């Protein structure tokens with residue numbers, strides 16, 4: 001955390017980036033060329049089918065790059081959503097004689113609703129449980145397709161599926177699918193840089209930190225899951241129109257695994273990776289077709305190829321390239337200058353910013369926090385100290401909503417936040433850092449701090465991405481790391497990561513900042529710098545509640561101290577008096 005030098009107020013020009021359409025012009029030109037080629041090049045039936053399959057499958061795999069790549073949630077039922085879209089178009093156009101467009105939209109809506117419903121009922125689980133539930137959903141959809149013959153035609157499948165009048169020829173339909181691929185690919189690619197996309201990435205990297213930075217974790221996961229299902233349904237509808245026939249075996253669990261392998265192979269975090277993975281997994285079997293005369297050889301080489309890629313490129317082919325690109329860009333990309341950070345904490349209530357009364361948190365029989373009262377005065381530094389295991393971090397976790405209080409009341413700036421979830425407390429003005437640093441590890445320092453700046457209710461950020469970047473740059477510059485804004489978190493030392501976490505909280509312009517052992521793991525120089533930083537924060541009128549074991553830091557920084565021991569408050573008052581209090585001395589040194 002050595003001598004940050006760029007924390008002086010700089011009159012900075014406003015950050016102005018080029019409009020999106022101009023920045024992404026090369027993409028649109030490349031997409032237009034592909035659509036024109038698809039519409040005009042003559043392919044034989046075999047090549048045409050491969051291209052149509054690759055195009056529609058890639059759209060379904062884009063869905064996985066949203067739910068798994070961006071949001072970190074597993075979905076082993078993408079073939080089921082693909083099947084719902086395909087059967088909606090198949091049955092709608094063939095049995096009900098409805099228009100293709102109506103059926104395509106209907107299929108997307110059915111998939112979206114099924115995805116949202118599945119998400120709402122399971123996404124609080126996560127991990128293995130989520131995987132098991134999606135597998136069960138996949139099996140149910142397959143069973144219905146096979147056995148509900150009155151509805152789905154059973155194992156015979158649905159034939160004579162219609163296409164839209166506008167795209168009756170195979171060639172024009174392929175061009176239409178390529179255009180859809182380009183549009184969906186663009187939206188998914190761009191999603192990562194939107195507020196929702198950043199929230200998904202934050203949830204994937206660290207759910208707890210996402211919650212205390214104002215992100216509604218559960219809702220974000222549901223959006224990701226529903227979006228994934230929607231793209232599965234869209235892809236299935238296009239597939240059905242293209243091949244004019246669908247049957248249950250095309251949408252089995254094995255196909256869901258194929259979709260997953262495609263996304264992992266290419267690089268699940270990006271639609272470019274999804275497109276690469278889809279192309280490879282469809283083309284490799286075709287390239288190895290000549291080996292099929294030797295039983296088993298084809299499958300062995302195919303499997304070896306997949307294992308080698310995943311072994312040497314764990315983030316997939318595109319993940320490998322993108323990582324190198326991000327590191328290169330951090331070196332060459334100019335860092336915009338930033339103005340001095342302004343902190344204007346809200347001030348609705350009276351002199352007391354945080355009023356905690358009778359707060360308790362019990363874990364079974366253990367009273368980790370037991371009837372604690374704390375009153376934090378506006379504009380000061382208040383320390384919460386106590387020996388190891390006395391209940392300090394538990395108190396902070398209850399204050400920020402990570403634990404539900406067993407009893408007691410918490411009022412922040414006049415608002416009762418006792419029963420609010422973490423993201424709503426953050427929206428009400430609570431900012432915090434963690435004892436064990438919780439940053440979003442796949443992001444740059446700037447992206448981490450942008451998520452803090454995006455706090456709902458943050459009046460210090462104007463509209464648009466440029467304003468967000470400006471605010472984040474101001475906060476990073478304030479802690480002395482503005483010049484390294486574009487570097488990935490992994491390239492920062494431990495001390496600097498602590499500073500980025502503080503910058504993330506400051507960017508949100510909180511009413512009250514909770515700091516959980518910010519000096520832990522720092523050397524003496526870094527501690528001095530931290531102390532200077534605390535002084536500069538306090539000078540702007542921000543109220544701080546700090547936990548730390550470093551008594552020099554605490555006694556110099558805090559005007560007021562509350563002491564806990566065995567979960568109970570044993571002293572509270574002006575710093576020097578509290579530190580001399582016999583009960584405090586005895587709690588720390590042990591009584592004779």
Ligand SMILES: Nc1ncnc2c1ncn2[C@@H]1O[C@H](COP(=O)(O)OP(=O)(O)OP(=O)(O)O)[C@@H](O)[C@H]1O
Nearest residue numbers: 363366368386387388389390391392393394395435
């Ligand atoms: N999730 C949990 N489940 C059960 N017990 C817990 C949990 N979290 C904390 N505890 C217990 O609550 C007590 C208080 O822990 P806490 O981490 O709040 O103490 P602390 O004062 O922050 O300690 P330290 O200074 O070492 O961080 C400890 O006995 C701890 O083991």
